[in-house]
Amino acid sequence: MEKIKSNTSERGQTVVEYIFLTAVVVSLAVAVFNSPVFKRFLGKDSEFFTALRKVFMVSYRHTLYESSINPSVNPEEDYTGVHKSYVGDNSTRFFTPTAPYER
Amino acid sequence: MKDKERIFKKNSGQSTIEFLVSFSVIFTILLTFVRIAFNATNGFYAHYAVFNASRAYLVSDENNNSIQNGDSSAIEKAKEVYDRYKVEYLIGGTRPELMVNNPGAFANKPFIGNYISFKMDFGVSSMIGGKGPITLISESFLGREPSRQECIERICEAFSSIDGGGCSSHTTIYDNGC
Numbered sequence: 221m222e223k224i225k226s227n228t229s230e231r232g233q234t235v236v237e238y239i240f241l242t243a244v245v246v247s248l249a250v251a252v253f254n255s256p257v258f259k260r261f262l263g264k265d266s267e268f269f270t271a272l273r274k275v276f277m278v279s280y281r282h283t284l285y286e287s288s289i290n291p292s293v294n295p296e297e298d299y300t301g302v303h304k305s306y307v308g309d310n311s312t313r314f315f316t317p318t319a320p321y322e323r
Numbered sequence: 324m325k326d327k328e329r330i331f332k333k334n335s336g337q338s339t340i341e342f343l344v345s346f347s348v349i350f351t352i353l354l355t356f357v358r359i360a361f362n363a364t365n366g367f368y369a370h371y372a373v374f375n376a377s378r379a380y381l382v383s384d385e386n387n388n389s390i391q392n393g394d395s396s397a398i399e400k401a402k403e404v405y406d407r408y409k410v411e412y413l414i415g416g417t418r419p420e421l422m423v424n425n426p427g428a429f430a431n432k433p434f435i436g437n438y439i440s441f442k443m444d445f446g447v448s449s450m451i452g453g454k455g456p457i458t459l460i461s462e463s464f465l466g467r468e469p470s471r472q473e474c475i476e477r478i479c480e481a482f483s484s485i486d487g488g489g490c491s492s493h494t495t496i497y498d499n500g501c
Contacts, residue, residue, distance in 0.1 A: 238337070253450075262352070262451045269452040273445055276359070280366050281460045295460045299424065299434045305462070306433055314433055314464075 281305070355446045362443050362457075365413040369439065370461045372408035376421055377437045377463035379404040384470045391427060393470035398423045401437055414443055426467050436464035 252258055260267045277291035278284060282305045289304050298304075306314055383397035402421050411418040419441035426435050440460045446452035469477075479490040 264449050264451075264453045266452065269446065272359070273453075273457055276362070276445075277457050277459060280363075281462065291458070292460075293440075293458045295422075295438055295440055295462070299429070299431050303434070 278304075351448045351451050355448065355452045358447050359445070362445065365443070366459055366461070368408070368413050369410045369419075369441070369459070370463075372405055372410050373421070373437055373439055373461045374463045375408070376401040376405035377465045380423065380437055381465045381467055384468070386471055388472060390470060390473050390476070393472055394425050394427055394467070397467065397470075398425070405437070405439075410439075410441075414441055416442070424464070432466075434464050435466045436462065438462040438464075 253263070262268070271287065274291055275285065275287060278286060278289045281291070282289065284304060286304075292298055306312055380397050380401035383400040384393060385396045385400075387393040387396055401423060405421045406418070409418070419439040422438050422440075424431075424434050424436055424438075426432070429435060438461060440458060442456040442458055444454055445457045446454050448454060476490075482494045482496075483489060485494060485496075
């Protein structure tokens with residue numbers, strides 16, 4: 221009689237259900253984290269953060285919000301080439317010369 | 324037995340676990356954007372330090388006996404001003420070296436001044452946004468005023484071209500009324 225009672229008791233049901241639910245939630249989370257949409261927006265090296273990173277570097281140096289400019293790591297190269305703070309779109313942002321410098 | 328049942332039946336702790344799981348993700352996203360904002364403000368501080376160093380470099384003149392020595396002392400003065408700001412406390416790592424484009428050694432005159440290049444971590448987690456560093460470049464090209472010695476040499480050169488003598492000879496300039 222005791223055996224039948226223990227088999228029909230509902231002890232443990234909540235735990236099992238919780239484990240199942242957790243498995244579903246975890247698999248959903250993994251699916252979301254691995255989805256292309258998430259990776260494009262928030263994942264490691266995502267498109268959103270890569271663009272933000274690039275714009276941050278360019279706007280910090282040039283105070284220009286232009287995604288077309290590639291941030292350079294070696295500043296010296298720009299002092300002999302074209303510096304985007306100095307000349308771009310046929311205008312200069314320096315206040316002394318009115319024409320682009322000769323190279 | 325009854326105590327054991329009670330332990331399994333009560334739900335306290337479930338909400339705490341769920342809160343921690345969801346909160347950690349939300350908090351990481353929030354911290355990422357807070358970090359980006361701090362990067363911007365710390366970067367502005369570095370800009371300010373470089374700008375002030377560039378101002379010191381622009382006007383420094385310690386009456387040296389040659390143009391090169393004057394420029395060298397101006398570089399030292401600019402570095403002294405820049406070091407006072409201790410930018411490494413905000414941007415992290417070691418203090419980036421102040422680089423100087425010297426008029427005597429640099430061909431492109433619009434870029435006479437100071438700059439620094441440094442790295443800062445971009446985000447807080449490699450899973451959200453990536454944690455890799457970004458390279459930031461702060462520049463201030465205010466130029467450099469001619470030093471007193473440079474003015475002396477130029478005046479001497481101008482006078483020499485009039486009377487054909489060297490810089491050691493005396494020349495009198497007068498207005499002849501023409």
